[in-house]
Amino acid sequence: MAESLRVASVNVNGIRAAYRKGMADWLASRDVDVLALQEVRADDSHVEELLGDDWHILHVPSLAKGRAGVAIASRVAPLAHRVGLGADDAQDRIQSAGRWLEADFAFGDDTITVVSNYTHSGEADTPKQEAKWAFLEAMTERMRELSHSSHVAIVGDFNVGHRELDIKNWRGNRKKSGFLPGERAYFDRFFGPRGETVQGVDESEGEGLGWVDVGRTWAGEVEGPYTWWSNRGQAFDNDTGWRIDYHVVTPALAERVVDYRVDRYPSYDARWSDHAPVVVDYRI
Numbered sequence: 001m002a003e004s005l006r007v008a009s010v011n012v013n014g015i016r017a018a019y020r021k022g023m024a025d026w027l028a029s030r031d032v033d034v035l036a037l038q039e040v041r042a043d044d045s046h047v048e049e050l051l052g053d054d055w056h057i058l059h060v061p062s063l064a065k066g067r068a069g070v071a072i073a074s075r076v077a078p079l080a081h082r083v084g085l086g087a088d089d090a091q092d093r094i095q096s097a098g099r100w101l102e103a104d105f106a107f108g109d110d111t112i113t114v115v116s117n118y119t120h121s122g123e124a125d126t127p128k129q130e131a132k133w134a135f136l137e138a139m140t141e142r143m144r145e146l147s148h149s150s151h152v153a154i155v156g157d158f159n160v161g162h163r164e165l166d167i168k169n170w171r172g173n174r175k176k177s178g179f180l181p182g183e184r185a186y187f188d189r190f191f192g193p194r195g196e197t198v199q200g201v202d203e204s205e206g207e208g209l210g211w212v213d214v215g216r217t218w219a220g221e222v223e224g225p226y227t228w229w230s231n232r233g234q235a236f237d238n239d240t241g242w243r244i245d246y247h248v249v250t251p252a253l254a255e256r257v258v259d260y261r262v263d264r265y266p267s268y269d270a271r272w273s274d275h276a277p278v279v280v281d282y283r284i
Helices: 015-021 023-030 044-051 091-095 127-146 181-191 214-219
Strands: 004-011 034-038 056-060 070-074 080-083 100-107 110-118 152-157 197-199 205-207 245-249 257-262 278-283
Touching: 004 110, 004 152, 004 245, 015 023, 015 044, 034 152, 044 056, 056 100, 070 100, 070 110, 091 127, 110 127, 127 152, 127 181, 152 278, 181 197, 181 205, 214 245, 214 257, 245 278
Parallel strands: 004 034, 034 110, 110 152
Antiparallel strands: 004 278, 034 070, 056 070, 080 100, 100 110, 152 245, 197 205, 257 278
16 A cells, blocks of 8 residues: 555646647656546546546536536545535536536545535626635535545635735735635635634634645745746746645645645646646655
């Protein structure tokens, strides 16, 4: 048995395009046990053909063809899986189609739940933002439920920079989706002390859920490390990025982190997605 479980997450910005640009070479070199993908934008047959027979694949496409889509590929078969957020008859379930996938795996003598999450990108003061608010609210409720389990990792593209350290040009983005005070306040509550009243950056109050941001905990009080860069200008070359891809884990699982890395591409031309993979090793 391996001494650690390697969980990698990446928004592939279309898995077919990512494979054309070199994703297969990265995956072959990383010895990943569980791979969480977002913005897959493909059919089941495409995902299975590209990843190959060595993986157990769970894939949830979006209701809108060519949009969103999440997947979890694993070297061992999952024990169980669940799809979506909210009650079956709720609008939340529609809003989360192709955006939320949970899978349970044997983890030493325990079970680990890995969630591939693709939060809406949103757009301030539009229906797209309303969908994002609804998703964040449904995610909060599910995180409250999942917090009763010991080993849970919610990974993927959260489409929110929590703190000023998470966005290079944060001053110019305070009124844009991805760095709105109301969005960031959700993260204040996600990472606030469990059961305590937490005041968000927008001065709202709510219950802390006690989850751990592995990236910030591992990196410390530094800018980034960023996980997404705009295609405009020379954002990648100048490292003018956003940290919006996370491993958000329960405290018990946070204690098992032995390594955290953002696999930043060596050059702009070497990129196969506008997001970089986030790779974390958890001690078994």
